[in-house]
Amino acid sequence: MSFISRSRHVLAAAVVAAVVPLSAAVAFEPTNPECIAPANPGGGWDFTCRQAGKALYDLKLVPQPIQVSNMTGGSGGVAFAHIVSKRNDDDNVIVAASSATSTRLAQGAFPGMNKDQVNWLGSVGADYGVIAVSKDSPIKTLPELMDKIKADPTSISVAGGSAVGGWDHLKVLNTARKAGIENLRQIKYVPFEGGGEAVTQLLGGHVQAFSGDISEAKGFVDSGDIKVLAVLAPERLPGEFGKFPTATEQGIPAVGANWRGFYGPGGMSDEAQKYWADSLRTMYDSPEWQKIMENNGLMPLKLYGDEFEAFVAEQIKDTEDLSREIGLIK
Template sequence: MFMKLTRASAFATVALLAGVGTASAEFKAESPQCIAPSNPGGGWDFICRTTAKYLFDLGVIEDSMQVTNMSGGGGGVAFAHVTKERNEDNNLIVAASMSTSARIAQGIYEGAVQDDVHFLATFGAEYGAIAVRADSPFQDLSDMMDAILEDPRSVGIAGGSSVGSFDHIKPMLVAQEAGMEDVTQLKYVSFDGGGEAMTGLLSGATEALSGDFSEMLGFLESGDIRIIGIMAPERLANYPDIPTAKELGYDVVGANWRGLYMPAGASDEAKEFWSNAIQTMVADPGFQETLEAAAIAPFNNFGDDMHNFVAGSIADVTKLSKEIGIID
């Protein structure tokens, strides 16, 4: 679901949600926990830590929320932990994104289907970007693609998720636009989370980084990296100096949704509580300011809309993955 997420209608301003309470009368969260399926520093970590802060600050939960980083398998370790060991845990939520639905679509989470977990919500989406070190010889995305076309293995591209993930797919789509016949030749180096992927870039282990714009902001502002292309339909208003892949001749626009899931076997009361809790958080102006500061646009799905959205995302990723040769 790469193009659909970028339609203007998808990023409508969040309206205050009438009738959304902070708790279900039948359920009260106790010792709540959010699992970030990666090491600290990446997008999943951001989801959990931001959610934990606002749910507590808003009084939606009385106990502070524990954030647990559980990396491995591109989120597969956390997914298996939830489905096999904590399927009925009412107090557990887990960070999710485009990569979660992509891994289900591609069979990376072995045997997994959408209904193995209960998808709660999306509350934002952000554009993908490709970055290089500040001293990189690549001045723009075209320079890098020219080098890749000449020798696909000469440019290692770090990503904070597994082979076949959204971080991997983004540069593959650009390479496809550049005329690369077999995009599976692209040298993608998988790390457990955006923080580790950035370390890989800065240490010289790779020549470039594919990730989400918000994960790169701090390093961009410190001058450690340059972003040579962002996969947005037009330049971002707050960062007008960053060129889009599209204007450089690569017609690729892609956004990564941000959200949460919880155990499928949790009680209906708990599912209602957490759905209401997230909607209350999303309606808060301070939360929206935090998303805006991280260059994350509002993108909201709850309840049946969320279920249908994830189903559509899985179908789209399955189709795209077949087209570019990731799956048969």
């Protein structure tokens, strides 16, 4: 090999050596990362954004603290439309989602939009539903509440953090159906923008019962402001949540698990999509997140990327079938 050839060979090797580290160095990292919670502070979406955002930063999975933006309206519809129409290619934003999101998509409640317009990134646990009353309520058990609704549907208003036909509403309807109540349309459900606001209305005496999830109710349970009549789980939850009876053990076999997770813009880059999904997976496996799950009654649900997208699609199909059965959609 001539001197010139050797020189070219060495130069080429040097260029490759220089380029490879540079490629690794420019791998995607978010700048000014943001999590949108599609409801007021205090609800489940807000909980998901704030807890996951803190954990991601504490674990050094994101380079900066994640800003949480509360964007209320349309039971998640305003946030969904905002991402689809205004931030479709923003790699720095994720949005908290749950069974309430798949429910509204199933019922066509986000006009002109569908599940394929966003990227489903991953789940961070499942949150079982609860039916609760204020601490001063004379109602002690779930059958007592259902009996009052059966006797006089106008005497009981149930508040929830989703719209009419949303997840919190469906939990009430399904529980009532399992309790033998036939005219489900007579049940008075009052929607609010988030579980925190719904509980506030309960404590103010404006409604008589609350339909939500363990993570939403926990703070109010700890403060002694509400009492849980039933957890909508197949069996009692572990740890401190084991003190709450299930609907099933009270003779009403109603089960309602609210998955919690995140989606991103539909035009998000492949690198960003992988980054967020991998970061959520690593967070989920950490002792820090497992402790958060334990403290807030979240049950295991670990799905990412294509698996999570298939799961959401199935949830939408199942909810569409139930909604049609009880006359919420045609």
